[in-house]
Amino acid sequence: MDKMRKAGRPRSFDxxxxxxxxxxxxxxxxYEGASLALLQExxxxxxxxxxxxxxxKERLFERAVRLYQEQYGFAMRSDLPLVEAVGDYLERAADEFTREPGRGCLVSTGLLATGKDAETAAVIVRAxxxxxxxxxRDRIVGAVEHGELSREIDVPGLARTIxxxxxxxxxxARDGADKRELTRIADTARILLSAAAQP
Known part of the structure; x- marks a missing residue:
């Protein structure tokens, strides 16, 4: 019977x-460094x-990005004032970006410069x-509405800065910065944002 088995996925395929x-x-x-040979291996x-x-490969990457977001992604906490939430968000990034299994953020740095063969994958991470x-932006707008930030604050500019x-x-992180070094960025951002939030 086994000899009659048609060629296909390995029996143990998960x-x-x-x-x-x-x-x-x-x-x-x-994306572009992940050759077919490496993916096969x-x-x-x-x-x-x-x-x-x-x-x-594009659909595989799309599903991989979705899995990355489900298992390793994180969002800014909604139960903290904005300044604390941003600090916590960046501290979490310092921790997550420097621990195994990967370094950095797949969505941020998995596909930046790209050729025509990777245009579909570029659209996925850009989205x-x-x-x-x-x-x-929505979180900052909420902070303005609750009086945490001045109504004069540049909401799009602050969102892009964060x-x-x-x-x-x-x-x-991809270049080798450790958690302590990245946490200093989070600490500095908290100080600067606190100053900007002062009336």
Whole structure:
């Protein structure tokens, strides 16, 4: 009977495990650095098996980004005043970006400069970054409405500044910065934001 088995996925194939292994490759290497050979080696699948399971490298990356957000993503706390929430958010980033299994943020640095072959994947992470920026703007608007910040504050500018800090921390983590070094960025941001919040 086994000899009659058609060629296909290995009997032990676990799509969730394969996806997680692919995520680790994308997280370490970025989209364009994650070659088909590396993805095959990580998942234990042949190229045809990989495409049958995940359709394309772009769809595999899209699912990996979704899994990354579910398992490793984090948001700003809504139960703290804005200054404390931003400090906590960046401190969490300092911790998350410097611990295993990956360094930095897949969404921030997994795909920046890109060629035409990666345009679909670029759209995927850009959409995630845009959503994060929108969430930051909403949080700041709420802080203004509750009197935590002046109504003169540049809401879009502040949101982009916090987003840029987060993305910069991801780059520095990829370059080897440790948790202590990144936490200093969070501490400095808290001080600057506290000063800006003073009436």
């Amino acid at each position: 799509p969730d495990e394969a996806l997680h292994r692919a995520l680790m490759v994308f997280w370490e290497r970025g 990580a998942t234990g699948l042949t190229a045809p098996q990989l495409y049958r399971a995940f359709e394309s 995630e970054r845009d959503q994060a920026l929108s969430n930051l 987003g840029a800090l987060l993305q910069g921390m991801s780059v520095q």
